[in-house]
Amino acid sequence: MEPIAPTRLTAAKKSYAVRRVNFSDCSHLATNACTPKPGDIVLARVQALGSHKRIELPNGRKASLRVGDEIVLAFGNRYAPDQYEAYVPEKLETCHMVAAGGIAAKAASWHDRLSGPTVVEPVGVLCAADGQALNLTDYALPTIACSMPSCVFGVFGTSMNAGKTATAAALVHGFAKSGYRVGALKVTGTAAGGDPWLMHDSGAAKVLDFTDGGLATTFGTPLDKIVGTTRNLLRTLYRSQCDVAVVEIADGLFQEETRQIAASPLMHSLFDGVVFAAGDALGAVAGTRSLQELDYRVLGVSGAVMQSPLAVREIIMNVDIPAFSLPDLHSPGTISDIMEQTLCGQLAVAQ
Structure with missing residues (x-):
């Protein structure tokens, strides 16, 4: 693990997928020997632009991407016949942004009309001070006991x-x-x-x-x-x-x-x-x-x-x-x- 400066995290473009995350919980990055899981949150650097040239921010704005930009994504599998078939990689390695909403995965196939996926290099998985990876499940709405709509x-x-x-x-x-x-x-x-x-x-x-x-x-x-x-x-x-x-x-x-x-x-x-x-x-x-x-x-x-x-x-x-x-x-x-x-x-x- 290595510490991450708050200013670096603030400057990164954050995706819709991570909108519920409290980034003050993050103090470190896991940079190697890390097996990503669905929902893990990753700081990544854009290596090459593909069909996704913009990223959807939490407020809905579509921000343009440039090679070298640092972005915050969530690992996840994707099934989209008109877009990408993609899977969470088995290790922290070069992969793809397979959805503008902010999903990191390894693209296995894609629709013919697409030019191919945007390539990203994971810098590290966001972690708390104890080394625990931040995951979207940590920020889910609480489980409640009550009725459902009529x-x-x-x-x-x-x-x-x-x-x-x-x-x-x-x-x-x-x-x-x-x-x-x-x-x-x-x-x-x-x-x-x-x-x-x-x-x-x-x-x-x-x-x-x-x-x-x-x-x-x-x-x-x-x-x-x-x-x-x-x-x-x-x-x-x-x-x-x-x-x-x-x-x-x-x-x-x-x-x-x-x-x-x-x-x-x-x-x-x-x-x-x-x-x-x-x-x-x-x-x-x-x-x-x-x-x-x-x-x-x-x-x-x-x-x-x-x-x-x-x-x-x-x-x-x-x-x-x-x-x-x-x-x-x-x-x-x-x-x-x-x-x-x-x-x-x-x-x-x-x-």
């Missing part, structure tokens, strides 16, 4: 960029417009600030994501950890007096953690109903049927597919549920129909 709605989808976040934000806006105090929660994915800020802009009274539960990413995270984190974050929304929660599950039903979540009785029990987002009619129909086979109450289909009237017609011909455009989900009439289809129909509108 009504919880999930948003699943076919894949990355199927329109899940837009669908969730539209639901948030619809519930808020209808007078409910709504909380928004993203329980899986890769640390990034854009989705939470969109939920705030859409009218959510409280917004949380898995990083508030101490996770940089959820790829490779055991199901019991994801379930426990989800339940605690829902309780935190309840503590903020949210009577309705909208929960987004990242990636598609074929992604391993999403598959496990969909099949989990404990996760299933949380949802009063779900909306399925898809990019095409076949995906919408197949995904809806998959969830129905797992006994989910699928309230409707939405997502990028709604841009095509012909595709919407194909969906309606093959599944007996509504297809919701984003303006549909903004409508108090649609929200009223959704509530009446579930056990939430008697929930009083917040005054």
